[in-house]
Structure formats: structure tokens, C-alpha cells
Amino acid sequence: MEAISSSPVADRIVEFNGVQLQTQAFGDPANPPVLLIMGVMSSMLWWPERFCEALAAQGRYVIRYDQRDTGLSTHYPPGKPGYSFSDLSDDAIAILDAYGIETAHLVGMSMGGFVAQEAALRLPRRVRTLTLISSSPVGVDGLPSSTAAYKAHSAAAESIDWSDLEAIADFLRRDSAMLAGIGHPHDAEAVSALIARDMNRAPSFVSATNHFMLLSDDKGVTLHASHIEAPVLVIHGTLDPLFPIEHAEAFKRVVPNAKLHRIAGGGHEIHDRDIDEVVRVIAGHTLS
Numbered sequence: 001m002e003a004i005s006s007s008p009v010a011d012r013i014v015e016f017n018g019v020q021l022q023t024q025a026f027g028d029p030a031n032p033p034v035l036l037i038m039g040v041m042s043s044m045l046w047w048p049e050r051f052c053e054a055l056a057a058q059g060r061y062v063i064r065y066d067q068r069d070t071g072l073s074t075h076y077p078p079g080k081p082g083y084s085f086s087d088l089s090d091d092a093i094a095i096l097d098a099y100g101i102e103t104a105h106l107v108g109m110s111m112g113g114f115v116a117q118e119a120a121l122r123l124p125r126r127v128r129t130l131t132l133i134s135s136s137p138v139g140v141d142g143l144p145s146s147t148a149a150y151k152a153h154s155a156a157a158e159s160i161d162w163s164d165l166e167a168i169a170d171f172l173r174r175d176s177a178m179l180a181g182i183g184h185p186h187d188a189e190a191v192s193a194l195i196a197r198d199m200n201r202a203p204s205f206v207s208a209t210n211h212f213m214l215l216s217d218d219k220g221v222t223l224h225a226s227h228i229e230a231p232v233l234v235i236h237g238t239l240d241p242l243f244p245i246e247h248a249e250a251f252k253r254v255v256p257n258a259k260l261h262r263i264a265g266g267g268h269e270i271h272d273r274d275i276d277e278v279v280r281v282i283a284g285h286t287l288s
Helices: 049-057 085-098 111-122 148-159 165-179 188-201 205-213 245-254 272-285
Strands: 009-016 019-026 033-037 061-065 104-109 127-133 232-237 259-263
Touching: 009 085, 019 049, 019 085, 033 085, 033 111, 049 061, 049 272, 085 111, 104 111, 111 127, 127 272, 148 165, 165 188, 165 205, 232 245, 232 272, 245 259, 259 272
Parallel strands: 033 061, 033 104, 104 127, 127 232, 232 259
Antiparallel strands: 009 019, 019 061
């Protein structure tokens, strides 16, 4: 598959209830809409532009956005998030409302997969399909934890001076290397450039650590992946150190008719060399 860079791209700020969310759309609004939801501490830049363009070239209207406390969206003081985890799923629906979209295909990466699942569970009529990349089923216990090596790496975050942007950047570079698979070489230079771009773009990059403080507020709804009504596609690296492959396999056990696409040797990432494969399976899952 050849990426096409001629898709129309439009930036837009979605405003509601005192919140601003920076969004960017690719492709023709007349096509089936796909909303991309990125993971913890990561702005929409972590959805590669080539990925967005390639998916738009497959006849999809692709929207990516900065979650709260990332990129150019609303930021809160570090350690004081003015929102709950459920607010993040409400944000996804608010974006659909702002774009005049009644139902959409949701694609969530890592924590974004949890946001997408909650949106699908609480407002199923708004979600056509779910695609969950490097994520885990909500409400399912007994799954293996992260690898020992990744746990040790994560523990080192407690000793970081989070007011020192270079120290943060260094940790994120090491984090990306730890999350990488072995199917393709890790492009440390490209990742370093992306981290620098992400940090320079945000008015308060350290506010993104608020994501770690969020507590799920299910608003009286019992959230469990087995209650998902939308068709589910799971895309997962076989060597994901954060959510081992058993998390992906659990979807097939608990979600009716869930499909699993394994990325051989893949880690917790969307590697540039896997983009064509990932776009192909998402396009097949989001036909209408």
C-alpha cells in the first residue's frame, strides 16, 4: 500500500463546557468517519501522519485529536486534573457532535483503547466499530502484568525531576525503546524528534502526567468488555511488554465475535514499517 499525501487536512478546535480540544481531520467528510484516540501522555502527533493519510486514502474520514493535558488542548495544573477518566470518553463523543457525526468507528491506542471501550459501553449507539491497538479489555482481571524489565524501567520514573524537561525527554526516549518490539529496528532518531516536537508544542508538557492520576468514574454503569455491542478488532504486538499478548487474546474470550490481528514481533507501538498492515486491517473492519 502506498501512502497518499494529497488528502485534505483541516485543523479545528472543539469547544464545550470550558474545554478546548485540538483536532485535525484527514480526507473527505462524506466518507465513513474514524476517530483516533491516543494513549497516556501522548498527543495526536503519536498517530503518525502517514498512518492518517493512508487510512484517509482508503476512503475514510479520519480525525485525530489532543486529549486533555496534551498538545494544544486544555491543560490543568500538574497533579490537579480537573476531570475524570469518564470525561475523556465524553470528550470523544463531544468531538463527534462538533463535527456533526452521529456514529463513528473508534480506534484507540493503549489508554486510548480504554477510553474507546468506555465510550462504546456507555453510548453504544454512537459507535459503529471498535479497533483496539495495544490495549486491554476493561473489567477483566487475572491478566499478566508488564514484563519485569518494563516494570523496573517504569519504577525509575519516580526518581525523575518532572520539572526538568530534558530529564523527561530522556526518560521518554528510553521508554519508547523499552516499548519497541523486535520485528523492525527501533528508530531512535525519529522517536527523539517526535518527542521533541510533542514537548515543544505543548504549553505545559508536564501536565500530561495527570493522566496517571485519573480514576474511572463509571457514572453508575458496570463497565466490562463482555458488554461491548460494537464489532471489535484487536491489533496487538506479540511482544508487547506493557500489555502482553494475553491481554489481546482475552478480548476473544470475553467479547462476542472479536477479531484479533497479531503483529509478529511487535511491541507497544505503531511502527512505521507496520503502518500499511495496520491500515489494511482497519480499513477492512470499517467498511461502512
